[in-house]
Amino acid sequence: MAADFRYRRLGYLSLNVSDLEKTTAFLTDVYGMDVAGDAEDGSRFFRIGHWHHDIVLKQAETPSFGRSSWELETEEDVDKAMAHYQKIGLAPQLIPQDEAAMLGLERAFRIVEPKLNTVWEYYARMSYTSAPPTNGLTNFEGGKHYGLVVPDCKSLTEYMVENMGFMVSDYLEGWRASLLRAFPNPNHHSFAPLQFPSPKPTFHHVAFMVKEIDDIGKLFNRIKRFNVEIQFGIGRHPTSGSIHLYIYDPDYFVWEYTLGMEQFPEEGAREPRRMSADPSNFDLWDAVPDTKHAAKFPGLVTS
Ligand SMILES: [Fe+2]
Numbered sequence: 001m002a003a004d005f006r007y008r009r010l011g012y013l014s015l016n017v018s019d020l021e022k023t024t025a026f027l028t029d030v031y032g033m034d035v036a037g038d039a040e041d042g043s044r045f046f047r048i049g050h051w052h053h054d055i056v057l058k059q060a061e062t063p064s065f066g067r068s069s070w071e072l073e074t075e076e077d078v079d080k081a082m083a084h085y086q087k088i089g090l091a092p093q094l095i096p097q098d099e100a101a102m103l104g105l106e107r108a109f110r111i112v113e114p115k116l117n118t119v120w121e122y123y124a125r126m127s128y129t130s131a132p133p134t135n136g137l138t139n140f141e142g143g144k145h146y147g148l149v150v151p152d153c154k155s156l157t158e159y160m161v162e163n164m165g166f167m168v169s170d171y172l173e174g175w176r177a178s179l180l181r182a183f184p185n186p187n188h189h190s191f192a193p194l195q196f197p198s199p200k201p202t203f204h205h206v207a208f209m210v211k212e213i214d215d216i217g218k219l220f221n222r223i224k225r226f227n228v229e230i231q232f233g234i235g236r237h238p239t240s241g242s243i244h245l246y247i248y249d250p251d252y253f254v255w256e257y258t259l260g261m262e263q264f265p266e267e268g269a270r271e272p273r274r275m276s277a278d279p280s281n282f283d284l285w286d287a288v289p290d291t292k293h294a295a296k297f298p299g300l301v302t303s
Pocket residue numbers: 145147205206207256258
């Protein structure tokens with residue numbers, strides 16, 4: 001059943017990390033985020049702009065992807081989304097008020113999607129922090145997206161289009177990858193299911209949009225000082241036209257900077273393209289993804 005609620009943006013990701021201090025150092029000194037405080041339960045918030053947080057990290061035995069949280073346009077959209085997910089049998093659960101308050105959210109609910117059994121959270125209002133970030137390493141644009149390695153890209157894509165309010169912007173021939181936008185957010189993609197590099201479901205990458213090519217160039221040089229490895233790039237995606245650099249954090253979560261993404265109008269958007277999977281078309285600057293750490297990609301928390 002088609003979704004009748006409207007997305008504003010990908011709000012934040014929750015990641016479980018094996019060494020909170022190490023990943024904190026990576027996010028502040030290499031990636032350029034501000035620490036935005038610690039919660040009572042020990043999780044740590046990070047931000048790139050004025051919203052309460054863009055990433056929350058939790059100390060854990062094993063690194064894993066916890067959940068994604070999506071901002072809808074209005075409180076009415078939250079009601080519509082809850083009713084929609086109720087109707088299609090996903091039993092949305094409002095999170096307890098004290099947990100919502102800890103997360104800087106007015107109210108939020110969660111569902112478990114039935115294809116991978118990952119948790120999706122929805123809200124409309126997150127606290128706005130008046131003080132600007134102070135990190136200064138990078139000019140973040142504000143947009144972000146993430147990708148997961150999934151065993152069946154086509155069926156997940158079809159489910160998300162049919163039931164979760166996403167639209168296909170482009171896909172790779174054979175449906176080995178698709179790039180989905182969270183309608184009516186104009187970014188070419190906010191979520192990307194990829195059927196490679198491994199057959200088991202894992203986290204693939206999280207990307208933050210930056211404002212200038214200088215941000216990517218400076219990251220390229222900065223990572224050498226911190227012995228951070230590159231996963232992919234510097235390159236340019238043939239799909240969204242964006243310039244990219246993907247790097248590994250201490251747990252082999254992959255963090256991308258991305259610049260210049262195609263924007264889609266709400267009405268009259270172009271049809272999805274079936275992109276060639278030939279290696280020569282994989283990257284416009286001939287960048288080749290690193291695969292030697294693929295087995296270390298963190299897994300997914302499932303319910
Ligand atoms: Fe990306």
